[in-house]
Amino acid sequence: MSGATYNGSTAERRDPGFFRRMWAMVIKEFVQMRRDRMTFATMIFVPILQLTLFGYAINTDPKQLPTAVLTRDEGPLTRAVLAAMKNTDYFKFTEQVHDADELDRLIRSGKVQFAVEIPASFERDVRRGDRPSVLVIADATDPVATGTAVSSLQGLIDTALRRELRGPDAPVTKTTAPFQITLQNRYNPEAITQYNIVPGLLGVVLTMTMMMFTALAVTREIERGTMESLLAMPIKPVEIMIGKIAPFVLVGFVQMTIILCAAHFLFNVPIMGSVWLLVSLATLFAASNLAVGYTFSTIAQNQLQAVQLTFFFFLPNILLSGFMFPFRGMPAWAQVVGEALPLTHFMRIVRGITLKGTGLADMQIDVAALFIFMIVAMGLALVRFRRTLD
Amino acid sequence: MTDAATKEIAIDVTGLTKTFGARTVVHDLSLQVPKGEIYGFLGPNGSGKTTTLRMLCGLLTPDAGQGTCLGYDIRTDADEIKRNVGYMTQRFSLYADLSIRENLEFVARVYGVPNPRQAAREAIGRLGLSTRAEQLAGDLSGGWKQRLALGACILPQPRLLLLDEPTAGVDPKARREFWDEIHNLAADGITVLVSTHYMDEAERCHEIAYIAFGELLAKGTAREVVAKSGLTTWIVSGKDLHHLATKLEACDGVDMVAPFGTELHVSGRDRHTLDSAIAAAKKADGAHRWARGEPTLEDVFILLMDKSKDNFA
Numbered sequence: 001m002s003g004a005t006y007n008g009s010t011a012e013r014r015d016p017g018f019f020r021r022m023w024a025m026v027i028k029e030f031v032q033m034r035r036d037r038m039t040f041a042t043m044i045f046v047p048i049l050q051l052t053l054f055g056y057a058i059n060t061d062p063k064q065l066p067t068a069v070l071t072r073d074e075g076p077l078t079r080a081v082l083a084a085m086k087n088t089d090y091f092k093f094t095e096q097v098h099d100a101d102e103l104d105r106l107i108r109s110g111k112v113q114f115a116v117e118i119p120a121s122f123e124r125d126v127r128r129g130d131r132p133s134v135l136v137i138a139d140a141t142d143p144v145a146t147g148t149a150v151s152s153l154q155g156l157i158d159t160a161l162r163r164e165l166r167g168p169d170a171p172v173t174k175t176t177a178p179f180q181i182t183l184q185n186r187y188n189p190e191a192i193t194q195y196n197i198v199p200g201l202l203g204v205v206l207t208m209t210m211m212m213f214t215a216l217a218v219t220r221e222i223e224r225g226t227m228e229s230l231l232a233m234p235i236k237p238v239e240i241m242i243g244k245i246a247p248f249v250l251v252g253f254v255q256m257t258i259i260l261c262a263a264h265f266l267f268n269v270p271i272m273g274s275v276w277l278l279v280s281l282a283t284l285f286a287a288s289n290l291a292v293g294y295t296f297s298t299i300a301q302n303q304l305q306a307v308q309l310t311f312f313f314f315l316p317n318i319l320l321s322g323f324m325f326p327f328r329g330m331p332a333w334a335q336v337v338g339e340a341l342p343l344t345h346f347m348r349i350v351r352g353i354t355l356k357g358t359g360l361a362d363m364q365i366d367v368a369a370l371f372i373f374m375i376v377a378m379g380l381a382l383v384r385f386r387r388t389l390d
Numbered sequence: 391m392t393d394a395a396t397k398e399i400a401i402d403v404t405g406l407t408k409t410f411g412a413r414t415v416v417h418d419l420s421l422q423v424p425k426g427e428i429y430g431f432l433g434p435n436g437s438g439k440t441t442t443l444r445m446l447c448g449l450l451t452p453d454a455g456q457g458t459c460l461g462y463d464i465r466t467d468a469d470e471i472k473r474n475v476g477y478m479t480q481r482f483s484l485y486a487d488l489s490i491r492e493n494l495e496f497v498a499r500v501y502g503v504p505n506p507r508q509a510a511r512e513a514i515g516r517l518g519l520s521t522r523a524e525q526l527a528g529d530l531s532g533g534w535k536q537r538l539a540l541g542a543c544i545l546p547q548p549r550l551l552l553l554d555e556p557t558a559g560v561d562p563k564a565r566r567e568f569w570d571e572i573h574n575l576a577a578d579g580i581t582v583l584v585s586t587h588y589m590d591e592a593e594r595c596h597e598i599a600y601i602a603f604g605e606l607l608a609k610g611t612a613r614e615v616v617a618k619s620g621l622t623t624w625i626v627s628g629k630d631l632h633h634l635a636t637k638l639e640a641c642d643g644v645d646m647v648a649p650f651g652t653e654l655h656v657s658g659r660d661r662h663t664l665d666s667a668i669a670a671a672k673k674a675d676g677a678h679r680w681a682r683g684e685p686t687l688e689d690v691f692i693l694l695m696d697k698s699k700d701n702f703a
Binding site: 224225226227228229230231232233234235387388389390 | 444447448449450451468469472473475477479481482483484485486497500501502
């Protein structure tokens with residue numbers, strides 16, 4: 001070095017001080033933030049999207065709940081009772097059935113939230129003052145979903161009969177109602193919140209952990225520089241994918257065993273259906289989440305983005321799947337979004353098996369949905385996976 | 391060297407071109423590497439060496455050009471090429487969180503080497519790492535990392551090795567050992583294409599190719615490349631060379647002035663004008679010793695680099 005241009009003097013350099021050094025850091029952080037386009041976009045766009053999405057979608061007072069009817073008596077009084085139920089806006093008659101078995105099946109499969117049975121010779125019995133019973137069966141797996149609808153039944157008798165039972169043969173006394181409503185809360189008769197939440201947690205925990213594991217799978221290789229070697233080796237993308245997913249299926253299996261044991265022994269959640277069916281479907285669910293995570297991994301450019309994607313997918317899964325808020329309380333468009341999330345289907349499966357004892361036959365759609373989800377995610381991941389460094 | 395035409399060709403590519411956005415990183419590159427030869431690939435940073443190596447092993451698709459690697463088409467037979475080529479990346483790309491043994495077993499399994507455990511154990515023995523087999527690869531020193539990476543590359547017994555600056559940042563002893571190993575491999579019939587910045591390494595290659603800014607500027611043996619450059623060099627020694635260098639740089643006929651310790655290498659492409667420039671300088675300055683010298687490979691390359699246009703500018 002020539003002495004003329006470089007004298008190495010440190011005395012000339014002033015200590016820039018706390019604020020300047022801190023400011024240097026602030027500028028650097030902002031520049032880096034701006035450079036990562038995806039992160040920048042998610043900071044502004046995603047909060048707005050999610051706020052509007054969830055703000056409009058979530059509703060804890062679900063109305064228009066699907067209800068099946070079995071009428072053994074076709075009289076004006078029957079029509080009046082049904083009309084009154086309909087007028088509460090909580091019940092929407094979607095199925096007309098002809099025997100009690102079908103009614104049971106509909107409610108067990110989750111197709112309807114309520115089932116109403118009007119007994120034979122209902123009208124005659126009312127007029128005779130025999131006080132017959134109208135049976136209302138509620139699927140109480142989720143106590144929040146049925147709560148307000150059930151309480152609306154209280155005033156129903158009065159409204160229903162005010163018009164119909166006027167006239168000379170009115171048997172109505174001022175003190176007793178002309179018929180009664182027998183409410184049968186099925187599957188979770190004591191409306192214990194844990195029975196609903198704890199099995200649901202199985203799905204939530206699996207979603208979060210499984211997705212996170214594989215979301216980092218590809219980006220980590222890229223960030224650590226091992227991807228270049230890996231791509232130069234004679235190994236195919238599908239082999240890499242399955243090789244990365246398979247170990248975590250086992251992890252998911254262990255995880256679900258722990259949660260199921262805890263659910264059963266600590267929270268006394270009943271397991272009415274087949275444990276094996278539950279375990280195999282939970283494994284399928286874990287695999288489909290792993291596939292989603294892997295897909296994110298092929299989209300994200302670094303590990304941070306992969307984690308962000310996971311979170312943005314996780315939130316709607318929690319809020320729109322029926323885990324926290326009743327699925328049927330959401331507007332139609334939100335239900336469509338919900339149907340596209342794997343957790344929604346697993347929520348039905350896990351609650352069905354634990355609380356209702358549902359079998360595979362009643363859950364075909366949900367099982368198929370999980371399968372489709374997994375296949376689509378894997379397909380997408382394979383398309384997205386770059387075999388070269390181009 | 392026997393007649394090149396009778397030799398089997400391991401790499402034979404013509405017109406390779408690769409563009410990233412508006413930047414042409416490799417332009418119309420042709421290369422023939424005979425089997426069993428150590429072929430040095432030289433050029434400044436960003437000259438397209440890595441990109442070329444990646445195109446040869448199927449990691450990048452060329453935008454134009456065609457050719458074969460071990461007889462397999464580089465455009466269509468990527469799978470076959472990957473099975474028979476060992477590619478050693480510039481950056482350490484084994485798994486830092488796996489042990490030496492686990493890394494080698496992984497490689498053996500991916501390549502379908504029979505009995506991967508034994509193959510890994512043997513490779514560890516060859517590397518002289520038997521006592522450290524369980525050590526994490528990430529904890530190794532730079533030199534050992536490179537040796538391990540080479541070990542992993544040759545474990546599946548490839549017929550062609552593509553080494554991307556394998557000795558960058560490695561001490562001279564480890565470098566020497568690394569090159570001895572490469573010569574052993576070549577003696578066994580493996581073809582080696584190795585990129586490097588070190589001139590001493592270039593001189594250890596059977597043949598070299600010099601590439602700058604994506605274009606191949608010279609190829610042949612080290613001696614041929616120097617001879618073909620038409621460069622003439624004078625060596626000046628004495629005191630206060632820095633000021634002399636500044637003066638000489640301004641002279642007609644002087645293309646390059648480079649300090650080498652206590653000497654100054656003054657080179658020019660045109661022998662006649664250089665000689666007259668030197669004669670004039672000699673007359674004006676009696677304090678230095680002047681002698682005719684041999685241009686080094688480095689002189690040639692720096693000149694080539696200055697001559698070629700910079701497509702990054």
